[in-house]
Structures are given as structure tokens and as C-alpha cells.
Amino acid sequence: MSEDIILDIKDLQTSFYLDDFEVKAVDGVSFKLPKGKTIGIVGESGSGKSITALSILRLLDHPGKVKGGEINFKGRDLTTLTDKEIRQIRGNEISMIFQEPMTSLNPVYTIGQQIRETLKVHQGLDKENGTKKAIELLKLVGIPSPDKRVKQYPHELSGGMRQRVMIAMALACNPDLLIADEPTTALDVTIQAQILDLINDLQDRLGMSVIMITHDLGVVAETCDYVAVMYGGKVVEYQDVKSLFRNPKHPYTVGLLKSIPRHDTDVDELEPIRGSVPSPKDMPKGCRFAPRCPFATELCMEELPSLDHVEGESEVRCWIYTDHWDGDAEVKAHGPKRVAQSN
Amino acid sequence: MFQFIVRRLLQLIPVLIGVTILVFSLMHLSPGNPAHIIAGESAPPDTVEQIEERLGLNDPIPVQYFNFVKDAAMLDFGNSWRTSLPVSEELWPKFWVTFELAVYSTLFSIFLGLIAGIISAVRKYSFADVSIMLIALFGLSMPNFWFGLMLMQWFSIKLGWLPPTGWGTPEQIVMPVITLGTMGAAVIARMTRSSMLDVISQDYIRTARAKGLGERIVIYRHALKNALIPVVTVVGLQFGSLLAGAVLTESVFAINGMGKLIIDRILARDFPVVQAAVLVIAIVFVFVNLIVDISYKFLNKRIDLE
Amino acid sequence: MAQKELLKVTNLKQYFPIKGGFLGRTVNHVKAVDDVTFEIFEGETLSVVGESGCGKSTTGRAILRLDEPTAGEIEFDGGDLLALSKSDMRKKRKDLQVIFQDPYASLNPRQTVAQILTEAMAIQNVIPKKERRKRAIELLETVGLNAGQIDRYPHEFSGGQRQRVGIARALSVNPKLIICDEAVSALDVSVQAQVLNLLKNLQREFKLTFLFIAHDLGVVRHISDRIIVMYLGKIVEIADKKSLFDNPQHPYTKSLLSAIPTPDPEAKKERIILKGDVPSPIDPPTGCRFHTRCPFATDLCKTEVPDLRNLDHMKEGHRAACHHIEKIVTGDMQPT
Structure with missing residues (x-):
């Protein structure tokens, strides 16, 4: 591949250590993602696709642990970073959005507070500038009357709107890579179409790379350039999207x-x-x-x-x-x- | 919000009516004629009749109840049958002592309980967690009069560090507050732990981590505020049971508060004082719960929807 | 072909009260299902599709009388379902079974498969006691499980197998109509295909009638004979499968179909992306409920509720509720 590779995962292994045995949730995942492109990771439940995504940013719940392999991102192996170093990457160079927009936002803080927080941690923006930027971001993801929404709490928004807020938050620091873990599974079809359209559009405008985790081959066909098919914790096939569906x-x-x-x-x-x-x-x-x-x-x-x-x-x-x-x-x-x- | 407070205040009316009826019936359901008690065993019948007349004991019961509520609303509970002093004069100094004891104990419970609960939750299944939960179980199962006696035995009698009785100086405050606040601390610690554990596994905590926030911010800003919502309710209930627990604690440490007053006057059949004391405790309890409801609502904006 | 009507739903309304205010009075209603009329013929599969809040599941629950309908008539197998007493209704459920989305939640975890299946038979008293276990084994084999699994508990099965147990339970009383409420939605694709094939085969074998409630139009296309599309408590279009997919008339149906991602990266298609969210069913838009998101909406749509209509260019039985079908077909009206 002559293109610029932004993410190169080699033989990733992630296990959950239970009382007396080890569950190998991810056991041999390798794929490359060229800059500005989208890779789909498809698989059914239990295939390890979400655990792969969480492993990249080390967001695994206890007792999960990355135990082997490399995650090369822009020339650095993420598995070797300290906790502090990985925190500087989260939400900044690599962002993530999740499946359940209804529960992924903190119910006791306003939309504005939650977006500002990311801006403060990574860019040191104060309240005033943070709010301005938050409103810009909400506008970017197509939320109507963003200056009002910024003061609202998550429960005042619909599922589709909340997923837009999640995307706005993820984009706050212009990440190089966006990991979308089943971002539309919980949404209705017409809302799913809006969100997929938005992600595609933003990718074109901002030039970021995307990992799209999904179980829906339709979503893969419509959004991805490359596909890694997972089964039983392993990648079983990796192809560009046209070849995969054709052959x-x-x-x-x-x-x-x-x-x-x-x-x-x-x-x-x-x-x-x-x-x-x-x-x-x-x-x-x-x-x-x-x-x-x-x-x-x-x-x-x-x-x-x-x-x-x-x-x-x-x-x-x-x-x-x-x-x-x-x-x-x-x-x-x-x-x-x-x-x-x-x- | 305003509408909510007004609605809750209106809901208090039937509760308060119920409380006053109960307190009022106390006197009438107790054995013995009050006039006899006041006048003494061997008083002549016309003295008793005179007293009955003065106290309005010959009026129909609803009239007596109405007069009782009317006077109580003006904080006039009549005179003590024992000392003949106005009840409110006897009550207020004692009330403040008990109120202080309850407030300090609650603060102690919250402080200790929250810290212990958070440490336990953040370090789930660690040595610290297991020890804290064991101590909490101990604190919960121990009758507080016994615990008070044990503290006295050690710190006053064996070590001589703290005075065994009384109320007022900082040294005197320590042991009663620990005695009374320990059970609350244990309850709050257990509640905080389970509530924190519940919150920590929520999706929005993962979102907070994915934003690149430090673990401390994740725990204290994102998890704790949500975890506190159920804890607030427990704190409110705890304050109520503290008022009850105060009766025993005050007896153990010979503190001259409401608890002791109630016990003394029950034994002396001084009903106006008992009535007033019970009524005050009930009203404080009801209002603490109102405050809890309001702060619960304030913390949890989502209730707006319902 | 004169088909026999098995179920006829007429002007069904299901309003749920919302309590509020100082005294907890009913301040408003969620109009979950608002004036819905349709019928199911014997031996067919009729699907109801729509997005969340469209009232498709509520319709199913109303037919089963799990919630008592606010208004309307439900005629089943020649009798008035709503006139039945509670106990008669319970007996009627023998003919009217349901399969839910979450097989785990709908099976008692403390009962073995044998107990689950024989219990249903015992309640309806359809088979002599001695033969029930034998019948349970037959049922298991019918749904593709083996007899050796009969004494196992639900948690010992995978999701797909549990759904098979759910199907076996529904079949155990020889029902006339089975309502499948998102019955395959929770399953992985590879397993979902197995269950769909099973349902189709069972229908052929036992002449079953299905009311299939789903949101996945791929699944619906595969299993249905006729399809109802619902939006905010109303039917917007009803048609045989071929007409609905090849010749959709209502702008909502069109955008719904175009919104589904196609598993073919080389397929060219025009996508209609709808603006905004589905409005709340508490205060649904006046007139045509879709007008707030419809690219063709006019003032008429805001005031007049459109009727379901069949026009010359549509096949018999194909009806859509839109004021502008004619002009949209001829191209006289363009989306804005």
C-alpha cells in the first residue's frame, strides 16, 4: 500500500481475566487503515468487534486487558503508552462515539458543559471561548438553534440529536481518527440515514479517518472503503469494500x-x-x-x-x-x- | 420548580393534621385522669373539678383538639404539669441541644460515609474495600447505647482522654456524635458504594474517559454527582432516625436534651411537655424530608419530565 | 380469489392518558394508535412496519387485549373479540398466540422447556395430560431442536434456540393467528435467517396466519404477503409486497425505503434524507401527520387528514394516505 497508513494493528490480543480462567475476547486482530479512509469492522455478537475498538483507546472495563500485539497510530505504538499519554490522545487525536446515544451523555450536565470539558482538557479553552466553540460544533453537526441547545440537558433531546451531540463532542479537537461503535444501531432507519450522511459529509470536509464498527452489512456497503470481517475474536477476512461484496x-x-x-x-x-x-x-x-x-x-x-x-x-x-x-x-x-x- | 415546592408544601397539610391528631390522642388514650395527676393522688374532688375546668377537659373532644392545634400553632403548649413553667420555655433550650447533636452527627455520618463509600467503590474488591464494608456492617449491627458505653469505657475510664458526660465543650461533643453518627455513616457508606458502582458502569462514564479526562475528574465530577442522588434520600431518612437515636444517646451520656426530657416527663406523666416534644420532632422530621425532596429534584433534573 | 378474513380491525384507537398537574388529573393523551382499520386473511402474512412510536407494537397488544383499546372493533374468526369477558378472552388466546422480541424475557427461567410447553397445553386444555410430553417433543423437533433438549432450562440455549422454544410454545396450542412482535430483531443475521426460514416453513406446513410486526424492511420483504406502513399512529400505506417495494406511493414509504442501507457498494440509488425527528405522539401534527417532514407538503396537508385511497395506476388493494399521489406520480409536484 503506497498510501499513508494512519493506523496499523498487528495481532491484537485482548483478554478478560475472570476468577479462574481467561476469556480471549480478541485473539488475533490485524488490519491497516489508510489516512482519510473508512474501515468497517463487521461481525455478529461476540465476534470481538467492540472490544477491538475499546482496546485501541484502552477503554476496557475491568478485568479486560490488552495482552499482546501492536496498535501503531501515526508512528507510535499505543500499547506502550502510559495512562497519561493515552489520555492526551483520547478525545483529541482519536475520538469515539457509542451505540447508545440515550445513555452516553451525562444526565446531570448540560450539552454545553460536556462539550466544553473536552475543549478545556485538550486546548485549555475558558468558559466563554469554549461555549462559542461548542455552539459552532453543534452547528457543524446540524443541530438547529445551537445557542439554545447548548444550555439544555440531554433528556431534552431526541436520540438522533443526542448522537449528533456525541459527534460534535468527538469532533471538538479535530481528531485524526473517529471510532464509531455501532453509532446507528439504536436509531430508526430515517434517523440512521441522517447520521450516516453526516459522518460521511464530515469526513469529506475534515479529512479524518473512520473505524465503523457494525453488524449491518448495508451500513458497511454505504460508508466504508475497507472491511475487516471478524469471527470468534479474529479477523477472518480483510478486503476493500467492492471486492468483499463482489468476491x-x-x-x-x-x-x-x-x-x-x-x-x-x-x-x-x-x-x-x-x-x-x-x-x-x-x-x-x-x-x-x-x-x-x-x-x-x-x-x-x-x-x-x-x-x-x-x-x-x-x-x-x-x-x-x-x-x-x-x-x-x-x-x-x-x-x-x-x-x-x-x- | 416553584410549582413543585408549592405542591409539596400543600401535601404537608394532611401529614401535619395526622401528626397533631396522634399527638393529641396520646393524652386521651393514656390511663388516668390528668386532673388527678396534677392535683395529686389525695386531692379533694372539687380541686380536681376546678383543674378540669381550667384545662378545658370537660369540653367535647373535637373542641379540645381544635384548641390544642390553635395554641400549638402559636407555639403555646400550655404549662408543664410538673413545674408549672410554660412548656415552650422548658422545651427550647433542650431542643437546641438535641438539634446540635443531630446536626453534628449527620455531618459526621455524611463526611465519613461518603469518603468510605467512594474509596470502596473505586477500589472494588481491594483490601480497603473489604475492610470498609466489614467495619460498616459492624457499625450497622451495633446497638448505639452499647457502642456509647464501650467508647466511654475506653476513652473516659481507661484512657481518661474525654469527659464521660455532658454537652457543650468540644471534648464533650466527640463521643456522643460518634455514637450517634456511626450507624448513619455505615448506611451512607454502603449506599454510596453501591450507587457509585452502579454509576461507574454507565455509558456516560465511558464517554467521559473517552474524552481524555483524568480519572479524578471522571470520578468526582461525572460519577459522584449522579451517585449522590439516591444517597441524599438516605441522608434525609437518617436524620429522622437520628432524632430517635438521640433519646438513647442522651441517656447514656447524661446530656440534657430532648431525649432525656421526653423520658423524664413520660415517667412523670407530664403530658403537655411530652406532647410538645413529640410534635416538634415530628415536624422537624417532615420538614427535613421536604428539604430532601427539593434537593433531590434539584440534583436530578430528569424528574422534570414526569 | 375470495379469501376468508380471519381478523378484522376497524377504527382502532389506543390512547394512553398522561397524568399531571396538582391533582394528577389526565392532562393529555399519547395517541399511540389513532383510527386504524385493516384485515388479515387466512393463511397470509401481514406485516406492520414503521419507526419507533408509530404504534405498530401497540396495535399488536391491542389485538391481544394486553392493553384494552380506547375505541374500535376487533373481529376475530367471526366473533367480536372486545365483547369477550376476561376469562373467555383467556380461552380465546388459544387461537391467538404471540412471539416476542426477547425470547429470554418471555420464558420463565425456572421452568424447563418441557414445563414451558406442557403448561401452555394445560392452560388451554388442548391435549390429554398423558400425551403432552410426547407432543412437546414433537414440537421441539418441528422447530429444529432435538428431543434431548427437552429437560433443559432457557439459559442453556442460545438466543436463536430460545426463540425456537418461543415458537414451539406458540405452536403448542394450535393457534389460528400468531402475532410476531419484532420476533427476529434481537438475533444475529446468520441466526435470524434460520428463524425466518423456520417461520416460512411452519406457515406452509400448518397453514398459519402471521401478523408480523417489525422495523427491518429486509426481513419484512422476505416474509410478507402484504404490508402496512405506519407513521405516528396512522396507516400511511397498505399494499401487497410487490407493489409496496416496486411502486411505493406515499412520500414517507419512499423515504423509508431509500433510507435503508443496501448491502451492495455498487448499487446506485437516490437517497431521500428526511429532515428532523418523528414528532411526539402526544401532540401529533394536524392534518397529515407526516407534513412536518414531507418534501411535498402543502397547506392542504396541514389541515386535512388524508384518506387511504386507491388510484388507477395502483394495483387492487394498494392504498396510500396522501393528498398529492396523482401530482407526485405525474411529476407535477417536485420535492422542495
């Missing part, structure tokens, strides 16, 4: 795409993935997806494949694309997408 490589990605009931075309029968998502306490030994994979061989059950380049920038974690593959030759020749279709 998904990992059998899990293929299955996911075939499971979506589409609103834009008729599908006679959905082809669901059999079984259910494995629990992080009880992960399969080999490939995490093997027990649900229609092509799995004994090798898949026993040994974990690595995340390797297949063509161009695409990476996939699957035995089919290696010389060790001993299963169906047709799958190797035509890819899991075609084969699954003909079944």
Missing part, C-alpha cells in the same frame, strides 16, 4: 451475505449458516468457524489457519487458499461463493 473469500463472509434478507431484491430462500455463534469461553480448537462451515475438513477442525494475503491487498484466514487444502477441489478452484450457490 467474498471466507466461507463465513459468504454465508453472512447469503443470510441477509434484502429489501432491494426478492430472495426465495435465505441460506442461513447452520448452528450458532460460539461462546468465547468455549472456542473451537482449529478454525473458529469450522463447526459451522460447509467445507470444513479435519485440518480445519484441528488447526488454526493464519491471516494471509491472497490477491492484491486482500487477506483471508482460511485453509482453502493454502497449499495444505485437502478438501473439495472445486471450492479451491471456484471459491466458496460459487460452490455454495450451486448446492
Whole structure:
């Protein structure tokens, strides 16, 4: 990749240490994000996508801990920073917005107070200048009559408005990177469209990079340049967005795409993935997806494949694309997408 | 806000009527004829009749009640049956002693309880947390007259550091306040801890951290203000039970306050004084709760919605 | 094709009082459902879609009489549902089952699957006591679980499996109508697809009728025969699936469809982004409730409530509640 890479995560490992055992919530996540671009991290519940996001800013709840790997951001490995250094990055160079706008703002402080706080910590703005800047930010994210809103409490705003406030707060210090953790999942469709539109628009204007965590492949298709698909705490596939939808490589990605009931075309029968998502306490030994994979061989059950380049920038974690593959030759020749279709 | 206060004040009226009825019935439900008590066991019948006439005891009960409320509203509770002094003159000095004791004890409870609760919550499951919660459990389970006696045994008798009885000098204040305030401190510490733990796991605390705020600001500015909302209610209730606890504490430390006054006069069947004292305590309790409700509302702007 | 009406809802209103003031009087109402009329034919799946606050779940609850409707008529299987006494209604629930969004919250955690299933049968007394367990096992197999799981507790199942248990419970009394209230919304995509396929197969096998309440238009397109779109307590459009997706008439339906992200990065589409939020159902806008956000709104829309209408260019049974359908179709009216 010749472009400027702003974030390069290598083999990230995050675990939660419970009384007598370790839950490996994130266990081998690697991806690169070019400057000014958006990467989508997709996965179902328990895939580790949100924990990955929280690991970047070290916002994990006790007893979670990043235990290995590198998070290279603008030439610095975030995992090696002190608590004080990471605090200077939070809300300043890297900002984050969350899934639940209803509960993500402190109910006892006004919108203005909460935005000013960020400005004060990172830029030392006083109350007067902070309020001016806060009003500008609210205007930027499309909140009507910002000079009134700035004095209001969160409960006086709708969910969509609160998410706009969260975005305004995140943008306060012109961050290089915005991490959006399911930012529209709790919102209605028409409001979701507004918020996604806003994020896209702001990204164009401000040139920031975005990590979009979501379970919705529609959101990925409409907002992202690159996609990392996660399953069982690992990235199983990384591609640019067009290649991913045109030519998904990992059998899990293929299955996911075939499971979506589409609103834009008729599908006679959905082809669901059999079984259910494995629990992080009880992960399969080999490939995490093997027990649900229609092509799995004994090798898949026993040994974990690595995340390797297949063509161009695409990476996939699957035995089919290696010389060790001993299963169906047709799958190797035509890819899991075609084969699954003909079944 | 103004409307809310007016509404709460209006709601006080039935409560106060209830309280006065209860207090008034005290005298009438107690055994014995008041006039006999005043006049003495062996008084001639016409003296008793005279006294009955003077006290209005022959009037119908509703009239007596009405007169009682009317006088009470003017802070006139009549004269003591024992000392013949006006009740209010007897009551006020004692009331202030008890009020001081209750206020100091409450301040002590809040101060100790909050600090202990916050430390416990921030260092969940640490040695400090476990110790604080053990001590709090101890403080909660201990009857306060026994605790007062133990303090006296150690600090007055064995070590001789503090005077065992009385009220007024700083040295005299220490032990009664600790005795009376410990249970409150324990309750507040436990409440603060659970409320803080609840708040710390909220989404907006994660937002505050994501903004790059220091841990101290996150805890004291973002978590504590929210965590205090339920604690305020507990403090209010605690103040009420302190007034009750004061009766025992005052007896233990021979403090000349309302508690002691009530006990003495119950034994002496001096009903006007008992009535007035109970009424004053009830009214203070009701108003403290009103203040709690108002501050609760002030802290928690969200109640506006309902 | 003369289809038999199984359920007919006429002028249904559901207002919830708001208490306030000094004495806690009723100061206003939340008009959750305001004058809704529709019918469900035997053997079909009718979906109700809309955003939060549109009244779709309230409609479902009113039909089940979980909340007593404020006004209107509900006719089910030839009888007046609202005229039934509480105990008769309980008996009627045998024919009228519901599957909720959160399978965990709707299953008693202290009961095994066997107990959950036989309890439903016992209440309705549909099957002799001795045969109930056998029937429970059959049901489990019908919904794709195995007989060996019958003595397990709800927490031992995954979300998708729990929803299957919920479906088995609904089926246990041989209902005529099943109301699915966001029944697949909480499930992951891969599991959601399994449950959707299951519902479709069960319908075919047992000739079930579904009232499917959902917000996900992808899911709705997959499962429905006909669709109702609701906005702020009113029906704005009702049509067969094909007409609704290929030829939507109401500006709200159009913007709703265009707002859904399409899982295809190369799909070109014009997106209509609506301004503002859904207004409060406490004081809903006058006239057409959508006029505050509608790109076509005129003064007429602010004062007159539009009726559901069928016009020549629309298929039979396709109706939309908009004053300007004709002018929008011909292009005489452009969005502002």
C-alpha cells in the first residue's frame, strides 16, 4: 500500500481475566487503515468487534486487558503508552462515539458543559471561548438553534440529536481518527440515514479517518472503503469494500451475505449458516468457524489457519487458499461463493 | 420548580393534621385522669373539678383538639404539669441541644460515609474495600447505647482522654456524635458504594474517559454527582432516625436534651411537655424530608419530565 | 380469489392518558394508535412496519387485549373479540398466540422447556395430560431442536434456540393467528435467517396466519404477503409486497425505503434524507401527520387528514394516505 497508513494493528490480543480462567475476547486482530479512509469492522455478537475498538483507546472495563500485539497510530505504538499519554490522545487525536446515544451523555450536565470539558482538557479553552466553540460544533453537526441547545440537558433531546451531540463532542479537537461503535444501531432507519450522511459529509470536509464498527452489512456497503470481517475474536477476512461484496473469500463472509434478507431484491430462500455463534469461553480448537462451515475438513477442525494475503491487498484466514487444502477441489478452484450457490 | 415546592408544601397539610391528631390522642388514650395527676393522688374532688375546668377537659373532644392545634400553632403548649413553667420555655433550650447533636452527627455520618463509600467503590474488591464494608456492617449491627458505653469505657475510664458526660465543650461533643453518627455513616457508606458502582458502569462514564479526562475528574465530577442522588434520600431518612437515636444517646451520656426530657416527663406523666416534644420532632422530621425532596429534584433534573 | 378474513380491525384507537398537574388529573393523551382499520386473511402474512412510536407494537397488544383499546372493533374468526369477558378472552388466546422480541424475557427461567410447553397445553386444555410430553417433543423437533433438549432450562440455549422454544410454545396450542412482535430483531443475521426460514416453513406446513410486526424492511420483504406502513399512529400505506417495494406511493414509504442501507457498494440509488425527528405522539401534527417532514407538503396537508385511497395506476388493494399521489406520480409536484 503506497498510501499513508494512519493506523496499523498487528495481532491484537485482548483478554478478560475472570476468577479462574481467561476469556480471549480478541485473539488475533490485524488490519491497516489508510489516512482519510473508512474501515468497517463487521461481525455478529461476540465476534470481538467492540472490544477491538475499546482496546485501541484502552477503554476496557475491568478485568479486560490488552495482552499482546501492536496498535501503531501515526508512528507510535499505543500499547506502550502510559495512562497519561493515552489520555492526551483520547478525545483529541482519536475520538469515539457509542451505540447508545440515550445513555452516553451525562444526565446531570448540560450539552454545553460536556462539550466544553473536552475543549478545556485538550486546548485549555475558558468558559466563554469554549461555549462559542461548542455552539459552532453543534452547528457543524446540524443541530438547529445551537445557542439554545447548548444550555439544555440531554433528556431534552431526541436520540438522533443526542448522537449528533456525541459527534460534535468527538469532533471538538479535530481528531485524526473517529471510532464509531455501532453509532446507528439504536436509531430508526430515517434517523440512521441522517447520521450516516453526516459522518460521511464530515469526513469529506475534515479529512479524518473512520473505524465503523457494525453488524449491518448495508451500513458497511454505504460508508466504508475497507472491511475487516471478524469471527470468534479474529479477523477472518480483510478486503476493500467492492471486492468483499463482489468476491467474498471466507466461507463465513459468504454465508453472512447469503443470510441477509434484502429489501432491494426478492430472495426465495435465505441460506442461513447452520448452528450458532460460539461462546468465547468455549472456542473451537482449529478454525473458529469450522463447526459451522460447509467445507470444513479435519485440518480445519484441528488447526488454526493464519491471516494471509491472497490477491492484491486482500487477506483471508482460511485453509482453502493454502497449499495444505485437502478438501473439495472445486471450492479451491471456484471459491466458496460459487460452490455454495450451486448446492 | 416553584410549582413543585408549592405542591409539596400543600401535601404537608394532611401529614401535619395526622401528626397533631396522634399527638393529641396520646393524652386521651393514656390511663388516668390528668386532673388527678396534677392535683395529686389525695386531692379533694372539687380541686380536681376546678383543674378540669381550667384545662378545658370537660369540653367535647373535637373542641379540645381544635384548641390544642390553635395554641400549638402559636407555639403555646400550655404549662408543664410538673413545674408549672410554660412548656415552650422548658422545651427550647433542650431542643437546641438535641438539634446540635443531630446536626453534628449527620455531618459526621455524611463526611465519613461518603469518603468510605467512594474509596470502596473505586477500589472494588481491594483490601480497603473489604475492610470498609466489614467495619460498616459492624457499625450497622451495633446497638448505639452499647457502642456509647464501650467508647466511654475506653476513652473516659481507661484512657481518661474525654469527659464521660455532658454537652457543650468540644471534648464533650466527640463521643456522643460518634455514637450517634456511626450507624448513619455505615448506611451512607454502603449506599454510596453501591450507587457509585452502579454509576461507574454507565455509558456516560465511558464517554467521559473517552474524552481524555483524568480519572479524578471522571470520578468526582461525572460519577459522584449522579451517585449522590439516591444517597441524599438516605441522608434525609437518617436524620429522622437520628432524632430517635438521640433519646438513647442522651441517656447514656447524661446530656440534657430532648431525649432525656421526653423520658423524664413520660415517667412523670407530664403530658403537655411530652406532647410538645413529640410534635416538634415530628415536624422537624417532615420538614427535613421536604428539604430532601427539593434537593433531590434539584440534583436530578430528569424528574422534570414526569 | 375470495379469501376468508380471519381478523378484522376497524377504527382502532389506543390512547394512553398522561397524568399531571396538582391533582394528577389526565392532562393529555399519547395517541399511540389513532383510527386504524385493516384485515388479515387466512393463511397470509401481514406485516406492520414503521419507526419507533408509530404504534405498530401497540396495535399488536391491542389485538391481544394486553392493553384494552380506547375505541374500535376487533373481529376475530367471526366473533367480536372486545365483547369477550376476561376469562373467555383467556380461552380465546388459544387461537391467538404471540412471539416476542426477547425470547429470554418471555420464558420463565425456572421452568424447563418441557414445563414451558406442557403448561401452555394445560392452560388451554388442548391435549390429554398423558400425551403432552410426547407432543412437546414433537414440537421441539418441528422447530429444529432435538428431543434431548427437552429437560433443559432457557439459559442453556442460545438466543436463536430460545426463540425456537418461543415458537414451539406458540405452536403448542394450535393457534389460528400468531402475532410476531419484532420476533427476529434481537438475533444475529446468520441466526435470524434460520428463524425466518423456520417461520416460512411452519406457515406452509400448518397453514398459519402471521401478523408480523417489525422495523427491518429486509426481513419484512422476505416474509410478507402484504404490508402496512405506519407513521405516528396512522396507516400511511397498505399494499401487497410487490407493489409496496416496486411502486411505493406515499412520500414517507419512499423515504423509508431509500433510507435503508443496501448491502451492495455498487448499487446506485437516490437517497431521500428526511429532515428532523418523528414528532411526539402526544401532540401529533394536524392534518397529515407526516407534513412536518414531507418534501411535498402543502397547506392542504396541514389541515386535512388524508384518506387511504386507491388510484388507477395502483394495483387492487394498494392504498396510500396522501393528498398529492396523482401530482407526485405525474411529476407535477417536485420535492422542495
